[in-house]
Amino acid sequence: MKKVIIYDSTLRDGAQAQGISFSVEDKIRLVKKLDKLGVDYIEAGNPGSNPKDLEFFERIKNTSLKNAKVIAFGSTRRVNISVEEDANVKSLLKADTPAVAIFGKSWDFHVTEILKTTLDENLKMIYDTVSFFKSRNKEVVFDAEHFFDGYKANPEYAIKTLKAACDAGADCICLCDTNGGSFPNEVFEITQRVVNEFKVDIGIHCHNDTGMAVANSIMAVQAGAKQVQGTLNGFGERSGNANLCTIIPNLQLKLGYSCIPGENMKNLTAIARYASEVANVLHDERAPYVGKNSFAHKAGMHADAVHKNTTAYEHIDPELVGNQRVFLMSEVAGRSAVLNMINQIDNTITKDSPETKLIIEKLKEMEYKGYQYEGAESSFELIIRKILGKYKSFFELCEFKVVVNEPSVTTANSSAMIKIKVGDQEEITADEGDGPVNALDKALRKALVKFYPEIMEMKLTDYKVRVLDSKAATASKVRVLIESTDSEEVWTTIGVSTDIIEASWYALVDSIEYKLLKHRELQE
């Protein structure tokens, strides 16, 4: 099997998408997931343009990865200064990664009209920057920005920019369709010419502005490209980047290339969903391979035929990518994924154990109510523990009351009173906050800390709200996700209700119970 190098840019180019912004914590978690999936490179930030990325690179240095190399991304040096003086270049060095990606202009129009410099100076900028990093023993990928548009406008000059990078010792040259306007046949022909002309590995980086980023990437590989750049779920600016969740199975399951270790392919759907959760965007349920609808058959002819023979209306077996066949209006959920989670808590349980059946029934019941445990595994773990008898209740809610007053200039317009019981002891207290959920959160912790001082170690780090079935307007169900951390672990819990306070309450209680359970088990 021919190897294709998978270069993920979810954390860098993916973060250019409208509405997506990753925290340092988000990035660390995604790096670990991507490494586990088995991608080869993780382009994780642009330290020159985003100073907060330096904190990330500082932290990631101490994280050991199995498969992937972390790569920092930055521009060639600026016009008419020396590489050593360039602030971006310095930031890139400071990121201290084993590899760097340097982007430079391949389109003459961009050189003269945007950079406002000469074509020669641009070639020098490429040469200088790449050779600088090679002299510092970095692996260097050269991203030829706007290569295809540049090649169509002035092929000779576009090729010269690649040559400058090659001469400077670049390890890989990546052809970028930055504006995303290219067509598959063009990408094939142009890539083929470059592959024939250069000895170094050629990469491809596509955008989806004509809806063909996946096809363009595939055609480039068929023309001889060895590296594919893209993002999970195609996250990216405008219409997005090439979607690795489509490209990887296309290449590996259908064309016989090797992209990631074969045994990891079944984790693809889970990681795609996880990335959507972390990015806080609705997962695209129509997405090839990894959407909930991708193997959904409507009642009638197609469904009947699929019952007779699954290949009748399915291009692959959905289990290969960890997805599942759905006959709409029927409920068949992923038993093996659930069993996997159960076994992490009790490995004596099998798929035929009565507990498994109870847990799956509970899962269906909760999903029906609007719960969705992908991305909120800690809440699901609590359900499993309850059914397996591996759960302990830490407190009982007697009563709470939240009062919200009309908007005012003072910050705390909400107050919460709470009464709980721990064993035989009752505790009643109150607090105020920015809105009702914040007030309730603060009051609950205040009531509990006397019994469980360890909750001081935890803090809430993320709060997400999604309206389900929003057509019911202000009476709609909402799903709340709360992410918490205690500096050792990050966990996410969920609550669903038509009342946002109630939904937040459920997620809050799960989060605290999860922490207390973990603490107790460590003590034992």
Next chain:
Amino acid sequence: MKKVIIYDSTLRDGAQAQGISFSVEDKIRLVKKLDKLGVDYIEAGNPGSNPKDLEFFERIKNTSLKNAKVIAFGSTRRVNISVEEDANVKSLLKADTPAVAIFGKSWDFHVTEILKTTLDENLKMIYDTVSFFKSRNKEVVFDAEHFFDGYKANPEYAIKTLKAACDAGADCICLCDTNGGSFPNEVFEITQRVVNEFKVDIGIHCHNDTGMAVANSIMAVQAGAKQVQGTLNGFGERSGNANLCTIIPNLQLKLGYSCIPGENMKNLTAIARYASEVANVLHDERAPYVGKNSFAHKAGMHADAVHKNTTAYEHIDPELVGNQRVFLMSEVAGRSAVLNMINQIDNTITKDSPETKLIIEKLKEMEYKGYQYEGAESSFELIIRKILGKYKSFFELCEFKVVVNEPSVTTANSSAMIKIKVGDQEEITADEGDGPVNALDKALRKALVKFYPEIMEMKLTDYKVRVLDSKAATASKVRVLIESTDSEEVWTTIGVSTDIIEASWYALVDSIEYKLLKHRELQE
């Protein structure tokens, strides 16, 4: 310019999508829109499998269309019966359309394993059905189901099925990638062979299971296909059909084919959004050409470059398809777009009027607070009106208090008390609801209806919550969007606060004020 025939199947194959179901009324409205856009064929239903489609065909007969032919879709006759006796064939005739699409099997495996008949009988089924409709003076498109998979398994037989349709007089033969698993190079090569072998027009019908339906369709056209089948927004089963909203501009704006009248291209974004509305699905804002994000540039380098020259990071001018350029988070945000909105209220204002400056300053201030008026233009209209002096206050809030109790089995766990003033009259009332926002919403309407009975005409139809900067956890800012309607118009308003009740309150008040302003202006 070479003509490509556009064959829309939104109402037939598009309706196979999970969650999409069109009423007869929806279908009529979409047919009119599609006809106005200038597509050539509208495949509008399968009268054999869906009896309610007959009502639609009855009604559409009396609707005069400018460009499009309505086409009914159905299967070849069943195994071992005569065409005349076949119930599907009878329903197709009854639909009484100028053209029909007949689908038949081209994959030997489907013939023997799913239809359970002989390869010869299948050829007869195709021949008999096509010639029957030709003898009734119908235009006939033959849809060769699973053609590409069939060709790869048994090319000789797949070609024979096309020949049977041709011999029977089919006007067009459409090659279907029914399972959506084909690759662009395969589609190109196989289509090219068919185009060379047959004199009749060749069509292409792709599904998106490998994320390449658009590219496959384009490659088929480049190989000589004359007709492209697809759906608006790529609606369809599993990962969807080929997206005509991408294919049409790809072919017409970039490859020089003619698909629809040139002057209609600017309506593409509007019709795409309209189709999402009618289908009641979230519009895909990342969709090429027609998504809100398709021409959105994040602050920094790209945005700067686009300001210098729009072609720097844009593959086409967004206005060509009726879309618009957006600079995200930059306060350079479209002065001309703002002026455009101002002029809808007062057309004497120019870009140099002091009011324009005030409005843009206010816009910046609000955006800084987390407001985002794209999609909430009614709230922005209220701001413009306030600054232009074209606003009237309808009521004053004296006080509200919302009380939320702990989760219970009873439905209404929240109650709201509200006191307002209209002119000199005070009104105090209360109501309860599903959660605090619902309770407040109900109480406010109850207090107002006595003064403004017209608020009975409006209802809230959508409620969305988005957490901004969710890292502040339960003290995060939230953005609430409320959509309302009064059967004549739909409007959306926005509120932002760290307190979800307060954010909802702002959006609610805007929504009601917008309605009352409109009502007053109609009366005057």
